[in-house]
Amino acid sequence: MDESREGLVDLVRSAGLRVTAARVAVLHVLSRHPHADTDTVIRHVRxxxxxxxxxxxxNVLAAFVEAGLVRRIEPAGSVALFELRVADNHHHVVCRRCGSVQDVDCAVGARPCLTPSEAHGYVLDEAEVTYWGICPSCQSRRTTRPGALQEHR
Amino acid sequence: MDESREGLVDLVRSAGLRVTAARVAVLHVLSRHPHADTDTVIRHVRxxxxxxxxxxxxNVLAAFVEAGLVRRIEPAGSVALFELRVADNHHHVVCRRCGSVQDVDCAVGARPCLTPSEAHGYVLDEAEVTYWGICPSCQSRRTTRPGALQEHR
DNA sequence: TCTGTTACTAGAGTCAATCTAGTTAGTTGA
DNA sequence: TCAACTAACTAGATTGACTCTAGTAACAGA
Structure with a gap:
């Protein structure tokens, strides 16, 4: 996957950020581990x-989110998760048992994809949809891991 | 508002929970302060x-959420917020600047109100929609309060 | 290569939330 | 009405994600 390294370097530079080993490594980790939390990123970068x-x-993750290179999501009960898919306006399905996250394409595409009946005067720019349920592997293994609302590592 | 106290007592009892002063007070606070965080509840209960x-x-909030009397929401960047409206499947609009939260009625009503094109095998029970934008008062006062993503107290 | 600025390291600090052991107080049945 | 059982509360320590700050290292333009 080393030819994509060049692309990652360009990605960092195109965002107006200095190219450092840590930044390229974080992008590389996120490209292979979508919805990784900070601890997962740290371990893989190391x-x-x-x-x-x-x-x-x-710092790197905050800079990337600020620059629009990385999207930060935070399902209820979970720590912050990070993903590279930012161009499209997709949503997420989260497992209530194990906290695993999968992308779900947005039917509309452009943000905000939904409009509420009554916006209370708010100027809206995004409709974030989180689908909650039980993932296939938690359906088969019937055991509950309490408090295990985290990304699969 | 003391006649509703009776109703609150019944509500606690109907959930199979012991009626204590703390529990009735928490319900009372939530009835007057929708989307209150734990600290706000503590101060008003005191x-x-x-x-x-x-x-x-x-403990009380956890017991109520467990019993289905109270709904816990946790917008990204915010601490946990609690509300009494649990019967309907409504959604929320959150201000990016000040973190204020308003209810938004769900057009469908029954959960899950949305179905993704591809659920990745997850058995879904809820589609949680969070609308993000700028509230009316933050639109008028142009100042940004950084990190102020909290409920109006 | 030099230099200014940005990024990284290390270590302390914050704060929401949790855990545990001991005490208090609702509730049930006599 | 009054025990006795058990759920709920208090107090205090602890966890863990995340932040802040001061000092050091390294990227990038001249």
């Missing part, structure tokens, strides 16, 4: 680079 | 009862 401070990863 | 431990309020 696998690529050796030692990286948690704060560096927090 | 205003009614005198001293109540934070843990008691956490």
């Amino acid at each position: 696998g690529e680079l050796g030692s990286v401070s948690p704060q560096a990863v927090y | 205003g009614e009862l005198g001293s109540v431990s934070p843990q008691a309020v956490y």
Whole structure:
């Protein structure tokens, strides 16, 4: 997957950000682990680079979100999750048991894809849809892991 | 509003829970402060009862959510908010600046009100819609309060 | 290569939420 | 009405994601 490294470098630069090893590594991790939480990103970045401070990863993720390269989602009961898909306006389906997350294409595409009957004067720019349910693997294994609302690692 | 106290007591009892002063007070606070966070509930319950431990309020709220009396929502970047409206399947509009929350009626009513094109095998029971935008008062006062994503107190 | 600025490291700090052990108080049945 | 059983509350420590700050390292334009 090393030819995509070039693309990742360009992606960072095109956002007006300095190209650093940590930033490229974070993008690389997110490309292989969609909906990863910060801890998952840190561990995989360390696998690529050796030692990286948690704060560096927090900084990188915040800079990417700010620059629009990365989208941050935060399903109820979960820590922040990060994903590279930002161009489209897709939604998410979340498992109530294990917290696994999958993308769901938005039927409309453009934001906001839905309009409420009564917006109370709010100027809306996004309709975020989270589908809640039970994932296939939690349906088969009947055991509940309480408080395990986290991304599959 | 003391005649509704009776109703609140019945509500607690009908959920199979013991009736305590803390529980009735929490329901009373939530009836007057929809989308209140835990800290807001604690302060108002103390205003009614005198001293109540934070843990008691956490316990009460958790018991109510478990019993289906109270709904817990958690918009991204916000602490947990609680509301009494649980019978209908309504949604929320959240201000990106000040974090204020308003209810939005669901056009469909029954859960889940939306069905994704591809559910990835998940058995869905709820489609949670969060509309993001700028509330009327934040539109007029142009100042941004960074990190102020909290319920109006 | 030099230099200014941005990014990273390390370590302390914040805060919502949780856990545990001991005490208090609703509720049920005598 | 009064025990006795058990659920609920108090107090205090603890967790864990996330933030802040000061000092150091390294990217990028001149």
